[in-house]
Structure formats: structure tokens, C-alpha cells
Amino acid sequence: MFDLKKSALHKRLSYRQAKFTVIVALLLGLIFSGIQIAIDISHSRESMDDKVQQVIYLVEESAVQAAYNIDKDLAERVVKGLINHAYIHFAQIRLDDNSVLATSDTPTYDDSVMSQIMEKDRRSYAVPLVTVFEESPVGTLIVETDPEALSHDIFDRGVVILSTGFLRNVLLAVCLFFVFHTLISRPLTRLSDSLILLKKKHHADQQIPRLKGHTDDELGFLVDSFNELWNSRNQAEEALRSSEQFNRDVMNSIGDMLIICEADFCIYNANHNAFQTLGFSKEDLVGSNMRNLFSTAQLPKPLAALTSDTDLIHEVSLEGQLVSLKGHLIPVEIKARRIELNGKTYILALSRDISLRKEQEARIHHLAYFDSLTSLPNRSHFLDRMHQVQSKSLQHNMYSALLFIDLDRFKNINDSLGHDVGDKLLIVVASRLKEMMREEDTVARLGGDEFVVVLPELAEQQEPAALSAQRITNRILEVMAKPFHIDQHILHISASIGIRLFPDDDNDIKNIVKQADTALYRAKSNGKNTFHFYRPSMQLLADQHLAMERALHTALEHNEFYLHYQPQVDHNFSIIGTEALIRWQHPEQGFVPPDQFIGLTEETGLIIPIGCWVLQQACTQLAQWQEQKLCPPHFRMAVNISAKQFDHPQFLNMLSDVINRTGVDPNKLELELTESLLVKNMDATIIRMDAIRAMGIALSIDDFGTGYSSLKYLKQMPINQLKIDKSFVMDLLTDANDRAITETIIAMASHLQMDIIAEGVEDAAIMDLLVRLGCKHFQGYYFSRPVSAENCSQLLQVQKLPLGS
Numbered sequence: 001m002f003d004l005k006k007s008a009l010h011k012r013l014s015y016r017q018a019k020f021t022v023i024v025a026l027l028l029g030l031i032f033s034g035i036q037i038a039i040d041i042s043h044s045r046e047s048m049d050d051k052v053q054q055v056i057y058l059v060e061e062s063a064v065q066a067a068y069n070i071d072k073d074l075a076e077r078v079v080k081g082l083i084n085h086a087y088i089h090f091a092q093i094r095l096d097d098n099s100v101l102a103t104s105d106t107p108t109y110d111d112s113v114m115s116q117i118m119e120k121d122r123r124s125y126a127v128p129l130v131t132v133f134e135e136s137p138v139g140t141l142i143v144e145t146d147p148e149a150l151s152h153d154i155f156d157r158g159v160v161i162l163s164t165g166f167l168r169n170v171l172l173a174v175c176l177f178f179v180f181h182t183l184i185s186r187p188l189t190r191l192s193d194s195l196i197l198l199k200k201k202h203h204a205d206q207q208i209p210r211l212k213g214h215t216d217d218e219l220g221f222l223v224d225s226f227n228e229l230w231n232s233r234n235q236a237e238e239a240l241r242s243s244e245q246f247n248r249d250v251m252n253s254i255g256d257m258l259i260i261c262e263a264d265f266c267i268y269n270a271n272h273n274a275f276q277t278l279g280f281s282k283e284d285l286v287g288s289n290m291r292n293l294f295s296t297a298q299l300p301k302p303l304a305a306l307t308s309d310t311d312l313i314h315e316v317s318l319e320g321q322l323v324s325l326k327g328h329l330i331p332v333e334i335k336a337r338r339i340e341l342n343g344k345t346y347i348l349a350l351s352r353d354i355s356l357r358k359e360q361e362a363r364i365h366h367l368a369y370f371d372s373l374t375s376l377p378n379r380s381h382f383l384d385r386m387h388q389v390q391s392k393s394l395q396h397n398m399y400s401a402l403l404f405i406d407l408d409r410f411k412n413i414n415d416s417l418g419h420d421v422g423d424k425l426l427i428v429v430a431s432r433l434k435e436m437m438r439e440e441d442t443v444a445r446l447g448g449d450e451f452v453v454v455l456p457e458l459a460e461q462q463e464p465a466a467l468s469a470q471r472i473t474n475r476i477l478e479v480m481a482k483p484f485h486i487d488q489h490i491l492h493i494s495a496s497i498g499i500r501l502f503p504d505d506d507n508d509i510k511n512i513v514k515q516a517d518t519a520l521y522r523a524k525s526n527g528k529n530t531f532h533f534y535r536p537s538m539q540l541l542a543d544q545h546l547a548m549e550r551a552l553h554t555a556l557e558h559n560e561f562y563l564h565y566q567p568q569v570d571h572n573f574s575i576i577g578t579e580a581l582i583r584w585q586h587p588e589q590g591f592v593p594p595d596q597f598i599g600l601t602e603e604t605g606l607i608i609p610i611g612c613w614v615l616q617q618a619c620t621q622l623a624q625w626q627e628q629k630l631c632p633p634h635f636r637m638a639v640n641i642s643a644k645q646f647d648h649p650q651f652l653n654m655l656s657d658v659i660n661r662t663g664v665d666p667n668k669l670e671l672e673l674t675e676s677l678l679v680k681n682m683d684a685t686i687i688r689m690d691a692i693r694a695m696g697i698a699l700s701i702d703d704f705g706t707g708y709s710s711l712k713y714l715k716q717m718p719i720n721q722l723k724i725d726k727s728f729v730m731d732l733l734t735d736a737n738d739r740a741i742t743e744t745i746i747a748m749a750s751h752l753q754m755d756i757i758a759e760g761v762e763d764a765a766i767m768d769l770l771v772r773l774g775c776k777h778f779q780g781y782y783f784s785r786p787v788s789a790e791n792c793s794q795l796l797q798v799q800k801l802p803l804g805s
């Protein structure tokens with residue numbers, strides 16, 4: 001800041017004023033002195049002429065006498081007398097014959113500038129000397145003036161004029177400096193000090209004191225004017241402050257959150273309520289972007305449109321969710337408007353916390369759409385859901401199912417143990433049902449002990465959809481048959497279920513529900529703890545399924561299973577292994593392909609004993625071939641292991657038990673696992689796989705390409721071989737996608753240093769192409785169908801399949 005006291009002398013106003021005055025005075029002094037000297041020169045010239053004339057007049061008489069009398073002495077005295085005069089440097093008296101009577105002079109050569117200037121003032125006077133007796137002159141007096149004398153005079157006077165002028169100006173400057181300093185600079189310094197003090201203290205009541213001796217002059221006027229200005233400024237500031245405070249009070253008294261943003265939604269200010277509700281401090285909130293307050297971390301479109309669509313939208317209303325500092329979601333109703341202020345765009349967003357309203361709405365919605373006892377969807381909700389599922393099923397050409405469930409003996413429990421126990425039982429039933437269903441399924445309570453389950457989009461075909469519905473129904477029956485512990489009671493109930501698949505020819509929701517209820521009635525009358533399909537064809541299928549399930553339970557005991565072996569070959573048709581494949585000879589139905597019963601054995605858990613039997617059987621056969629020396633050096637027996645088997649806690653024990661009991665070389669055993677088995681619970685799967693590999697058993701991934709063929713899991717797993725699924729192989733020649741997938745799988749296997757085998761090779765052209773793509777091992781009808789153990793032994797004896805020879 002500028003400090004008057006410390007400022008250099010040459011910067012001070014008084015000094016600058018004095019300096020200016022002196023310069024001007026000097027210049028003016030010079031000009032006026034010059035004029036004065038010029039006038040002086042002119043006057044001196046005139047007076048020199050007069051004076052010379054007077055002197056000549058005084059000596060003229062004597063000069064006449066000297067010339068008349070030819071008096072040399074007198075003449076000498078006259079001329080000497082003349083040159084004594086300051087202005088005359090030459091005097092001469094000549095006689096009428098022009099002879100010189102007397103001459104006298106002084107040296108005139110002077111190089112001074114002044115002399116040169118005055119040279120033109122050199123004058124010569126020739127005065128005829130005339131007597132009273134004669135008319136003609138007796139001689140001539142010649143006088144020449146000396147301008148140097150004049151120049152000295154003028155110079156001397158000029159010096160005096162200039163030096164006195166200079167001295168006067170210096171004195172004037174000093175005086176002016178003091179005068180200006182006293183009258184202007186010093187009071188101004190005091191004024192400035194007062195201003196600085198005022199600025200520092202900034203007391204509204206304080207004023208600049210009047211300057212002593214300057215109350216009535218311009219400085220006094222300046223102080224008064226300043227004080228007036230200061231007062232009005234303070235009043236304006238005070239008014240502004242109280243207006244701002246008023247605005248703040250108004251902002252803070254607003255019960256909603258007010259957030260003011262700039263055009264880019266950078267928060268400019270907010271009210272107390274906004275800070276309090278959101279939990280942010282002013283420092284955190286102001287300057288941050290409003291988008292960060294939304295749960296989506298994005299501005300809702302209508303809000304963003306306020307600044308992007310400036311011509312059309314000035315005001316918007318919307319609902320959204322803000323996130324507090326603690327991460328709580330606050331449902332809000334936002335009214336925002338764009339305003340222009342001082343050429344800038346601002347957004348005023350008033351957000352009202354509508355948590356309470358939303359809760360009430362949710363409560364009302366819950367009351368309207370949910371059962372108050374079990375919190376399951378109620379009848380209205382269920383009917384809504386049915387409409388949705390039906391329209392989607394029609395759209396996607398899929399079958400869905402409605403299960404109508406009624407608890408058996410519920411009335412007895414209610415009547416004997418009271419409604420309280422009955423209600424508690426219903427709550428547990430609801431939670432058991434809910435727990436076992438998928439996210440997309442709907443479990444609802446229609447009232448009393450009536451529950452419904454909607455199973456959307458089960459399958460494209462009616463039969464698989466019916467089988468899925470039946471599978472889920474069986475699970476529900478199982479779960480309902482488990483005892484319920486309510487208070488001190490252990491309750492045994494069961495359920496009856498009516499099943500209606502939809503959509504079909506009658507798509508009226510009311511009718512579908514009625515028909516599911518009819519099916520339920522049938523199930524009840526069939527003896528409870530059972531289910532019934534509304535359509536007889538579906539019921540027939542379910543009955544067959546049930547019959548198969550029952551038959552499977554006894555198939556193992558009755559030795560109805562046997563194994564077939566399908567050879568696996570290399571590109572020379574040499575046998576490198578076989579795959580053991582189960583076959584079922586049903587006493588009444590005859591041969592049942594594994595596709596039709598393996599799924600059921602997995603659902604019912606029968607796969608555990610059946611899978612164990614397959615492994616035992618395959619290993620016994622392998623041991624026999626080993627003993628008969630029919631196995632080529634790298635021969636392997638592949639056995640299919642389902643996910644349920646692999647996950648069974650006793651699987652590893654069972655595996656080593658079988659190997660020990662049969663005495664097979666574990667290096668000649670290969671387990672085929674399905675791809676889907678690998679992705680669930682990867683860590684546990686890898687541990688189990690490592691244990692199997694540690695026994696020397698090889699692992700092959702069956703049906704590869706149909707599941708989640710991700711490099712990520714393959715890299716981590718100890719897998720020996722990938723088996724390309726036959727669905728890709730069979731259409732390899734005609735389907736570009738299948739070819740691309742096959743190529744990728746072969747490349748992936750080679751990258752991971754795994755063997756690759758293609759199954760489903762049905763002709764030479766496919767094999768040729770596979771060989772060209774880099775596949776080395778093959779399985780398929782082109783080489784051999786699955787054959788009995790006896791036939792396979794014969795093939796092993798020749799080691800090569802007849803086809804290749």
C-alpha cells in the first residue's frame with residue numbers, strides 16, 4: 001500500500017508543485033529577462049548615440065579652433081579627450097586638405113560573442129568643423145564608437161537580471177514548497193492517515209476529523225463530503241447487510257432444501273435445511289456439483305434440460321433420490337427454476353423430503369397389495385402379476401404355470417390350537433414357500449390357508465414346462481411335509497396343489513385361477529399331499545413321470561442298468577479310450593435312453609447310488625481289460641459324473657474306494673464333468689479337482705462350449721481335456737457359427753495346453769475338417785456307436801477300428 005510518510009521527496013505533491021512552479025518561473029524569467037535585455041540593448045544603442053552626439057557637441061568648438069589654428073596640441077587634447085569616453089574608441093581631426101591633424105584610438109578587437117553581436121552597432125561620425133568666418137569647413141572631426149563598451153554594459157546588466165531572476169525563482173520554489181506542504185501536502189497526509197485508520201477500524205460511527213485550519217476551505221469541504229459519503233456508504237452497507245441477513249433468514253426458514261447452482265450445476269449456495277438434511281458442511285457442499293447429490297450420480301434429465309434447453313424450459317418439477325453424507329437415500333420432490341441475475345444463469349432447486357409421503361404411499365400400497373399377516377402379495381397383486389406373466393408368456397411363446405396350494409388339515413389345527421397358532425403356521429408356511437422360489441416367481445396368499453405360486457416362462461414346449469412345474473410342486477410338497485415348530489407344538493401338515501399351465505386356448509385369468517382351483521380340488525380328493533394338473537394330458541405325463549421315478553428307485557436293485565462303451569480314436573482310427581454310457585432296460589417300457597432318466601435321477605438324488613454303480617462297473621471293466629492287456633498305452637476309460645455326484649461330500653472317498661477295490665490304474669481313468677459344474681463355488685471345485693488329479697485321474701470337460709466357457713476359470717483349473725459338444729460338431733460343415741466356435745475351442749485348448757476331443761463325428765467330411773482345424777481325438781457314430789462290453793473287447797483286440805483299415 002502507498003505510504004505517504006515513507007514516499008520519496010521527489011514524489012511528494014508539494015515538491016512536484018514547487019518544481020513545476022520553479023521551472024515555469026525559470027522559463028518565464030528567461031523569456032522576460034531576454035525581452036528585458038533586448039529592450040536594454042535597444043535603449044543602450046539610442047543612448048550611446050545621444051551621448052556621443054553630446055560629447056562631439058562639447059568638443060566641436062575646440063576641434064574647430066584646433067583645425068582653424070592648425071593647433072596640433074589642442075587637436076591632440078581634443079581627440080584624446082574624446083577616446084576617454086567609454087563609447088568612443090577612435091577620434092581624428094583632419095584638416096580641409098584631408099591631412100590628419102591628430103588621431104587617437106583604443107584597440108577594438110574583441111572576439112567575445114557579445115562584441116560580435118554588437119559589431120553592427122559600430123558607428124562613425126564625421127563632423128565638419130566650420131568657423132563663423134568661413135563658409136567652408138576648416139576640417140573634419142571623425143569619431144568612431146566602440147560597441148564593446150556598450151556590450152559590457154548590456155552583459156553586466158543581463159547577468160544581474162538573470163541571476164536575480166534565478167535567485168528569486170529559487171526562493172519562490174522554497175517558499176512555494178513550504179506553502180504547498182503546509183497548505184496541501186501535510187493536510188492531505190493527515191487526511192490519508194485518517195482514511196487508513198478508518199479503513200482498518202471500519203467503525204460505522206467513526207468519521208474523519210476536520211483538519212485544523214482547513215474547516216472552510218476546499219480540504220474542509222473534501223472532509224465533509226467524504227464523511228457524508230462514508231455515512232451514506234455505511235448506511236448502504238448496513239442496509240445490504242440486513243437485507244442479506246433477511247434473505248438468509250428467509251432461506252433458512254424455508255422448510256425445504258434450497259440449493260442454488262450456477263449454470264453448470266456447481267452449487268453456489270444452500271440453505272440451513274439442505275446442510276442439515278444432507279449432512280454436508282457448507283465447505284463440502286458449496287462448490288461441488290449437484291449431480292453428486294443424486295443416487296445415480298447423474299442429473300435427472302428434466303433438471304439438466306433447464307440449462308440445455310434454455311429457450312423452452314424455465315421451470316421443472318420432478319421426483320428423485322438424493323444421497324446424504326452418510327449414504328442415506330432421501331426421496332425428494334424437486335421444483336427447480338432457472339433465473340438470470342447480473343448476466344449469469346442460476347438454478348434455484350427447492351427439494352422437499354418426501355420420505356414420509358413415500359412411506360405412507362408404500363404403506364398404502366402394501367395394504368392394498370400385500371397380505372397383512374404374511375406380507376406376501378394379496379389377491380389383487382397376484383392378479384396383476386398373472387396379467388403380466390401371461391402377456392410376457394404370449395409374447396415370448398413360453399409356458400408358465402399357476403400352482404394353487406391348500407394346506408391339508410389346517411382347519412383342524414386352527415380349531416384345536418387356536419387362531420394364534422394357525423396364524424403363526426401360515427407365516428412360517430409363507431416364508432418356506434418364499435425361500436424356495438426364484439426371484440422371478442410370485443408367491444401370494446389369497447386368504448385362509450390358500451396360497452398360489454406363479455412360475456413364469458418355464459419352457460417353450462408344454463411337456464418340459466409341465467415337468468418343471470411338477471418338479472417344483474414336488475419340492476413344495478416335500479417342504480410342506482416337514483414338521484413345523486410353532487410355540488411348543490410340533491405340527492405335521494401337508495399340502496395339496498392344483499397346477500394349471502398357461503397360456504393355452506382359454507386365457508381368461510379368472511378361468512385360469514378357477515381351473516387351478518378345480519385341479520386342487522382333484523388333488524384333495526385324490527388323498528391330499530399330492531398335486532393334480534388341470535389338463536388330463538399333463539396329468540398323464542406327470543403320472544408317467546411319477547411312475548418312472550418309482551421305477552428308478554428299484555431299477556438298481558433289479559439289475560436293470562448296464563453300460564455301453566463308445567470308443568474314442570485318434571486321426572489314425574487307433575482306439576485311445578472309451579466312454580462308459582449307462583443304459584436302462586425297463587421291465588415294461590423296454591429300453592429307456594439316459595436323456596429321459598438322468599435328469600430325474602439328479603432331481604431325486606438317485607444319481608448318487610446310480611453314479612456310484614456306473615463308476616464301479618466301468619472300473620471293473622477297465623480292470624478286466626487291463627488284465628487282458630487290451631488297453632493300449634495311453635488308453636483311458638471316461639465316466640460321466642453329474643454335478644450332484646461331484647458335490648456330494650462322500651464323492652472323493654467313494655472314488656478312491658472304487659479304485660482300491662477294482663485295482664484299476666487311476667491314470668487310465670478319466671472323469672467327464674459338465675461345464676456348468678465348474679462355475680459355481682469355484683474355490684471348492686478347484687480343491688476337489690486337485691484332489692482327483694492327485695490320485696492320478698484325468699479330468700475332461702464334457703459338452704464344452706454350451707456353458708460359461710470363460711478362460712478365467714479354465715486357466716485356474718487342473719483340466720486335461722476339453723470335449724467339444726456334439727451340437728457344434730454335427731453342423732460343422734454347414735453352420736459358420738458352429739465352425740467359429742469349434743475353431744475357438746481348439747485354439748483355447750492349445751493355448752491352455754489341454755487335449756481336445758470332438759464328439760458327435762458322424763462322417764468323414766466332418767473328421768477331415770476337424771483334422772484341418774487341429775483336432776486330434778474323435779468320438780462318434782462314424783467310428784462306432786456305443787457298444788456292449790463284449791463288442792468293445794473285440795474292438796480293443798484289434799486296437800484299430802475296422803473303418804480305418
Ligand SMILES: Nc1nc2c(ncn2[C@@H]2O[C@H](COP(=O)(O)O[C@H]3[C@@H](O)[C@H](n4cnc5c(=O)[nH]c(N)nc54)O[C@@H]3COP(=O)(O)O)[C@@H](O)[C@H]2O)c(=O)[nH]1
Nearest residue numbers: 581582594595614640641642702703760761762779780781
Ligand atoms: N451322469 C451320467 N450321465 C450319463 C451317463 N451315461 C450317459 N449319460 C449322459 O446321458 C446323455 C445321453 O447319453 P447317450 O444317449 O448315451 O448318448 C451318448 C452317445 O450315444 C451320443 N453320441 C456319441 N456319438 C454320437 C454321434 O456321432 N451322434 C449322435 N447323435 N450322438 C452321439 O452322445 C452321448 C455322449 O455324450 P457325452 O456324455 O456328452 O459325451 C449324455 O449327456 C450323457 O453324458 C452316466 O453314466 N452318468
